[in-house]
Amino acid sequence: MLPGDRITYSPIVSRKPLKLPGNAKMVVWTVTNVEEWDPTQTMPRTVLTPPAGGSPMPDIPNWCWHEYGNRVGFWRLLQVYDDFKIPGVMNINGTAVEAMPELVQACVERKWEFVGHGYTQRNMQKVENERADIKKSAAVIEKATGTKPRGWLGPGLTETWETPDILAEEGYDYVADWVLDDQPVWLKTRGKPILNIPYTQECNDVAMMLIQHHKANEFYERAMDQFEQLYRDAKGLGSARVMAISVHPYIMGAPHRAKYFRKIFEKIRKQKDVLFWSGSQIADWFKKAGPKAPA
Template sequence: MTDRAGEVGGSVRDRIPYQPITRRPALKLPGGARVAVYTIVNVETWRPTLPMPRTVLPPPMGQPLLPDVPNWSWHEYGMRVGFWRFIEALGSRGLKATFAVNGSSCRVYEEACAAAREAGWEFMGHGYVQGPMHKVEDQRAAIADTIAAIRDFTGRAPRGWESPGLTETDETIDLLAEAGIEYVADWVLDDQPVPVNVRSGRMVAMPYPVEVNDVVISAVQLQGSDEILRRGRDTFDRLYQEGATTPRIMPISIHPYLTGVPHRIRYLEELYDYILGHEGVAWMTGEEILDWYLAETDRLGQDQAAR
């Protein structure tokens, strides 16, 4: 089967039917806010014996060598130093994050995960170790292991999921729904939560950024240190303007080894301070946005039924 866009199959396209944001029922954020802002802090386990998920230095003479000490250490700096800058930047402003964490990191980086737990951050599943879902031998087991690690560490199972590198096979989202995951951050296609078709249960695609995201900004596009401020501020301004009529979600995705370094952290802090200077902003976590969205869709369904 080939659809009109020339794609074979169409299973990905069929997961979320196309619906313009301008033709949806009117959602209302708490307190009449225009924009809900949520921060995703990503903490990952990189294994020195394998090629690094990201690199800052090319291999000598173009030949990859393992263990890759400098690039592994680049990431490790984020966990030893950069992460704690996030704890201070968010905590001093009374903000909480959604903590996208590899299940294995609850053991490998126990002190950092404990700090996130004590700060009241929401824990989100992020795979068991950092690597694409396509390379996982048993996705069902890896999902179960991630959920169990987070539940054992925090006392409750995660409700949200962000796949490593936002990767999914055709069955990943079905396996997530069957495991009890309620929302996923891999489908970066909207400024509002939207329902996803799964073979059983219910799933919501949560807005997630590939633009206000330090992997893209700093590790892929190699932009200047202040780009997260410039891009984040411009993104917020537009969403805030549009949110006067249709509420929007603004996610900010950060990694300790990128934005947590000395020459970038100030620009994240300035972005937070800029947004905090506006009224009509709801600072939320992913699961808080999920609960709001489900309550709003239930309300709208009841309103429609009453007419």
């Protein structure tokens, strides 16, 4: 199916109001992306270009840049989650689950939600067998956590023409690749529909820090601008909104950026009518409060 075949156009201003428990205005979910980069492959992203150009292997500087996040940066972010009692959501590669057992165990102990993020960190279009990759990702998460993942986010939000179909067939409840709305929406598949939960491309540290090259404080400024507008929208129309914040340990876990991640929650946590939920909590709520899945 083409993207337009999977979803019906629906102006948010003309929908039936979507209500949250306790008269809350909006939901915030914060997603931490934990990846393992294969040193025998070209690095998914780079901070330092080699003196003679090209894509040399091994690429020690850029591999180490990302690995710093798993060894150090993640634990800075984890402290923020602990301090503000935020339910954690982790998008994680299957290989990362196996490579970093202490990191995984810390999140299991805190009852974080684990979301499938590809077995390896590469475009889904480059995966040899997509269904096998999706199944293997789920299997390693279930083995490590005792729970099969309900949600999926493709590496770099990448999908093939069949990804939603395969995810639905493999028992996933929701996906977050389709960044096109401030409320969850149903996607049609060749079988049963699958829910898409609002994610973010622009309130995302990859976009801000690595592509647009902003100063570290831009992450706080943009998150607060987005929060204030979504809160105003929800209050004005009386219909709930969902806001996502996306971080990577090697980016927002860096020493010069981590304090701006903390500042976001120092501010938002003061709002009593804002909920902090996991992806599964959002999905469960929407299935009861939102429009029914299309036949």
